[in-house]
Amino acid sequence: MASKTININLKIWRQKNANSKGSMETYKLDNVSTDSSFLEMLDQLNEQLVNERKEPIAFDHDCREGICGMCSLYINGEAHGPDRAVTTCQLHMRKFKDGETIYVEPWRAKAFPVIKDLVVDRSAFDRIQQAGGFVSVNTSGRTMDANAIPIGKAEADKAFEAATCIGCGACVASCKNASAMLFVSAKVSQLALLPQGQVEAQQRVLNMVKQMDEEGFGNCTNTGACAVECPKEISLENIARMNREYLKAMVAAE
Amino acid sequence: MSILDSKIPEGHISKKWTDYKDHLRLVAPNNRPKIDIIVVGTGLAGASAAASLGEMGYNVKAFCFQDSPRRAHSIAAQGGINAAKNYQNDGDSVYRLFYDTIKGGDYRAREANVHRLAEVSGNIIDQCVAQGVPFAREYGGLLDNRSFGGTQVQRTFYAAGQTGQQLLLGAYSAISRQIGLGNVQMYNRHEMLDLVKVDGKARGIIARNLITGEIERHSAHAVILCTGGYGNVYFLSTNAMGSNVTAAWKAHKRGAYFANPCYVQIHPTCIPVHGTNQSKLTLMSESLRNSGRIWVPKKKEDAEAIRAGKLKPTQIAEEDRDYYLERRYPAFGNLVPRDVASRAAKERCDAGFGIEANDTMEGVYLDFSSEIRAKGKQAALVAGDHNPSEEKIMALGKAWVEEKYGNLFQMYEKITDENPYETPMKIYPAVHYTMGGVWVDYNLQSTIPGCFVAGEANFSDHGANRLGASALMQGLADGYFVLPYTVSDYLAGDIRTGKISTDSPEFEEAENNVRDLISKFLNNNGSKSVDHFHKRLGHIMWNKVGMGRNAQGLTEAISEIAALREEFYKEVYVPGDANELNPELEKALRVADFMELGQLMARDALQRNESCGGHFREEYQDAEGETLRDDENFNFVGAWEYKGMDINQSELHKEVLNYEYIKIAARNYK
Numbered sequence: 001m002a003s004k005t006i007n008i009n010l011k012i013w014r015q016k017n018a019n020s021k022g023s024m025e026t027y028k029l030d031n032v033s034t035d036s037s038f039l040e041m042l043d044q045l046n047e048q049l050v051n052e053r054k055e056p057i058a059f060d061h062d063c064r065e066g067i068c069g070m071c072s073l074y075i076n077g078e079a080h081g082p083d084r085a086v087t088t089c090q091l092h093m094r095k096f097k098d099g100e101t102i103y104v105e106p107w108r109a110k111a112f113p114v115i116k117d118l119v120v121d122r123s124a125f126d127r128i129q130q131a132g133g134f135v136s137v138n139t140s141g142r143t144m145d146a147n148a149i150p151i152g153k154a155e156a157d158k159a160f161e162a163a164t165c166i167g168c169g170a171c172v173a174s175c176k177n178a179s180a181m182l183f184v185s186a187k188v189s190q191l192a193l194l195p196q197g198q199v200e201a202q203q204r205v206l207n208m209v210k211q212m213d214e215e216g217f218g219n220c221t222n223t224g225a226c227a228v229e230c231p232k233e234i235s236l237e238n239i240a241r242m243n244r245e246y247l248k249a250m251v252a253a254e
Numbered sequence: 255m256s257i258l259d260s261k262i263p264e265g266h267i268s269k270k271w272t273d274y275k276d277h278l279r280l281v282a283p284n285n286r287p288k289i290d291i292i293v294v295g296t297g298l299a300g301a302s303a304a305a306s307l308g309e310m311g312y313n314v315k316a317f318c319f320q321d322s323p324r325r326a327h328s329i330a331a332q333g334g335i336n337a338a339k340n341y342q343n344d345g346d347s348v349y350r351l352f353y354d355t356i357k358g359g360d361y362r363a364r365e366a367n368v369h370r371l372a373e374v375s376g377n378i379i380d381q382c383v384a385q386g387v388p389f390a391r392e393y394g395g396l397l398d399n400r401s402f403g404g405t406q407v408q409r410t411f412y413a414a415g416q417t418g419q420q421l422l423l424g425a426y427s428a429i430s431r432q433i434g435l436g437n438v439q440m441y442n443r444h445e446m447l448d449l450v451k452v453d454g455k456a457r458g459i460i461a462r463n464l465i466t467g468e469i470e471r472h473s474a475h476a477v478i479l480c481t482g483g484y485g486n487v488y489f490l491s492t493n494a495m496g497s498n499v500t501a502a503w504k505a506h507k508r509g510a511y512f513a514n515p516c517y518v519q520i521h522p523t524c525i526p527v528h529g530t531n532q533s534k535l536t537l538m539s540e541s542l543r544n545s546g547r548i549w550v551p552k553k554k555e556d557a558e559a560i561r562a563g564k565l566k567p568t569q570i571a572e573e574d575r576d577y578y579l580e581r582r583y584p585a586f587g588n589l590v591p592r593d594v595a596s597r598a599a600k601e602r603c604d605a606g607f608g609i610e611a612n613d614t615m616e617g618v619y620l621d622f623s624s625e626i627r628a629k630g631k632q633a634a635l636v637a638g639d640h641n642p643s644e645e646k647i648m649a650l651g652k653a654w655v656e657e658k659y660g661n662l663f664q665m666y667e668k669i670t671d672e673n674p675y676e677t678p679m680k681i682y683p684a685v686h687y688t689m690g691g692v693w694v695d696y697n698l699q700s701t702i703p704g705c706f707v708a709g710e711a712n713f714s715d716h717g718a719n720r721l722g723a724s725a726l727m728q729g730l731a732d733g734y735f736v737l738p739y740t741v742s743d744y745l746a747g748d749i750r751t752g753k754i755s756t757d758s759p760e761f762e763e764a765e766n767n768v769r770d771l772i773s774k775f776l777n778n779n780g781s782k783s784v785d786h787f788h789k790r791l792g793h794i795m796w797n798k799v800g801m802g803r804n805a806q807g808l809t810e811a812i813s814e815i816a817a818l819r820e821e822f823y824k825e826v827y828v829p830g831d832a833n834e835l836n837p838e839l840e841k842a843l844r845v846a847d848f849m850e851l852g853q854l855m856a857r858d859a860l861q862r863n864e865s866c867g868g869h870f871r872e873e874y875q876d877a878e879g880e881t882l883r884d885d886e887n888f889n890f891v892g893a894w895e896y897k898g899m900d901i902n903q904s905e906l907h908k909e910v911l912n913y914e915y916i917k918i919a920a921r922n923y924k
Contacts, residue, residue: 017835032531033528033529035528036528036532037669039533040533040534043531050838061495062496063329064495065534065537065665066665067330068327070320116835119835123322126323129430130430134428134431138309139309139428143377143381143383143384145380146376146379146380146389147339152395160413
């Protein structure tokens with residue numbers, strides 16, 4: 001791998017805690033390897049801050065391979081930065097130029113309050129799942145054999161594609177209405193496409209949408225920004241499918 | 255030195271678990287809500303245990319340090335999960351899975367536990383499908399399988415390269431349902447910092463709320479640790495950044511023996527290290543070895559030219575490539591177990607054939623061109639084209655590879671900026687999984703009554719080397735199908751106990767310890783960051799307690815780590831306050847435990863004068879560089895008892911392994 005280094009300027013959102021007012025602070029960081037990931041660059045900046053006896057920047061991260069969904073960051077006005085189909089931990093510094101100024105902000109949404117610096121509270125997503133994002137099957141060594149119900153490959157693949165959502169919240173952060181439709185519809189779709197999810201499909205979509213609204217997420221106005229910024233390329237088709245499921249369920253409920 | 259009682263039930267191995275289960279004590283449904291259970295960690299083992307116990311009606315409190323239970327590191331498992339379903343009619347059975355796992359572990363695992371694991375493996379797949387886990391399927395609608403290392407059957411179920419994600423989201427949906435129903439209380443962004451024992455039994459934990467910094471007391475009738483492995487002791491590993499040993503280590507310090515700490519899995523196919531500012535390594539799934547062939551140049555001058563950037567791998571002629579795994583292990587080829595594949599890569603790189611132009615010249619190729627060509631031809635035939643052009647073959651072949659491994663190829667390209675469809679992947683071994691862990695008996699109970707340990711955090715099923723696609727199997731087996739029975743048996747004695755008070759001297763003492771340590775770090779006024787020390791520890795561990803170990807290096811490591819630990823407490827600087835989100839403080843508390851563990855790992859590796867599985871002592875190898883076990887003297891689990899701050903005082907206890915059903919033999923993949 002060709003190692004090159006660049007020098008960059010950073011404007012980063014700093015906020016002491018949920019109750020305080022935040023602001024953008026400026027940092028300069030030299031000798032950043034272009035092979036470093038964006039978060040390794042932040043590690044390097046934090047090391048520098050600690051050595052200067054300043055408080056490092058808090059940001060969420062864990063697996064560093066694009067699957068846990070813990071990392072976030074609004075970079076130069078885009079969720080997970082300028083690259084496509086990646087999370088921030090998979091964004092590499094080779095996407096930036098020497099001398100560039102990079103703006104880093106937390107997810108901005110009413111339903112995702114800032115906890116500190118770049119860390120936000122996404123527990124609203126958990127509560128939506130708790131409202132219905134499951135098949136009500138208890139642990140049992142006596143469920144039917146896994147091959148008892150054949151599932152067409154096309155359906156199984158579609159369900160899988162919806163299920164690859166990592167729950168990072170980029171869709172909400174990218175949406176001008178802070179809508180969570182892409183996230184919710186991915187789960188609704190996964191289970192609606194599989195025979196195992198059919199039994200509770202109607203109640204599920206009603207409960208999840210109700211919880212979504214209660215959490216303060218906005219409405220969907222079909223701008224499609226969510227799907228563009230989604231690191232897992234979750235399709236807008238899922239939103240259409242959820243709308244159909246929701247309508248069906250509403251009609252059935254009346 | 256005492257002999258440990260593993261509580262393996264009597265009877266034939268194929269009947270042990272069934273008979274045992276039939277006679278375990280139960281807790282009636284009306285009594286379960288009176289009993290509290292703490293589950294720490296929400297990966298496959300933790301989420302499945304918490305969900306199952308919640309469904310049964312117990313009061314469950316679950317804890318994770320991440321912002322949601324769905325983010326536990328099980329999510330990153332890529333390739334698959336094993337189960338003895340024999341859907342492929344290729345000779346699989348419970349016995350075969352049992353046998354492969356024991357052999358894969360180099361005859362250092364407990365027979366009865368491994369057999370139970372194989373027995374329940376099929377139920378796991380049934381359970382997951384019922385939950386809506388979208389496994390890969392064939393066109394006929396049935397489940398697809400693939401092969402993993404150390405086996406000659408196809409028993410691995412998968413969901414592209416995201417099997418861990420899909421299984422964890424299944425378990426997460428189960429625990430979410432119980433949270434919604436009020437049976438499980440979830441504590442996100444909480445870290446367990448001590449185990450509390452009352453009258454010799456585990457009765458609670460001290461946890462820190464990572465947002466507010468509040469130190470909380472939580473009591474329960476039983477505590478279940480599902481807190482994963484300790485690979486991050488090496489600083490660089492494929493583990494998540496937050497993965498740590500603290501919960502398990504605190505239990506160890508409270509009396510739980512820690513078993514086989516030196517058994518570490520170095521995974522053969524990871525993306526090589528790029529530089530000193532790297533924080534983490536990335537795995538490329540073992541499933542890729544179904545389709546990729548591993549090689550280095552046959553000629554040293556070719557390897558040198560590649561490293562100098564003067565030659566490309568695609569320019570090396572077929573006859574000048576050394577497919578060293580196929581050469582050395584014709585029977586298993588590229589699908590030998592991980593420890594074998596890693597050592598073979600190290601052997602080639604040490605001999606000067608490495609292809610990566612990094613500081614250590616460590617790297618080998620994983621090449622998909624043969625498979626792309628073969629699958630392209632096959633796809634053309636299926637489409638009725640008997641004379642396809644070269645371009646068509648390659649295009650069809652690439653499409654096939656993309657469907658099987660698309661996300662892995664994309665991941666590789668993002669990290670390295672190279673296109674693996676066109677040029678071979680560069681890979682090298684990296685720390686990935688730890689077979690060692692808290693010692694548990696057949697019930698998954700540690701030496702502290704009421705403290706159970708499951709998943710990677712315990713030592714129980716993989717011996718000295720874990721086979722691919724078996725970690726997911728063990729996590730879910732423990733959580734769904736073992737703990738609900740064995741924990742209930744233990745709790746049957748607690749139906750009259752009533753709520754455990756947190757207002758006791760034991761809780762007071764544990765809380766004060768935690769507060770003292772936090773305040774010590776924050777007031778230390780040293781000059782170096784936590785990462786500075788963690789990197790130095792990792793350096794010692796990788797060089798002296800890594801892929802190849804010897805008595806001299808281990809002896810040095812023991813004293814170097816002890817000295818580093820002293821320097822750490824004197825010189826570390828931890829900024830910020832106790833009462834806020836403070837990631838540097840979290841790291842300091844974790845690294846403090848890694849320092850102690852690292853020293854114990856070196857001691858364990860030093861006492862084990864043999865090579866087995868992932869533990870390779872350079873003094874003990876045969877003429878061909880294969881591991882030389884010493885069954886006469888080392889056929890035991892080494893379980894360490896904590897004896898105070900000086901790790902050199904920790905005392906070794908032995909659980910002798912009895913092989914009644916599998917004939918112990920030299921491992922042979924040739």
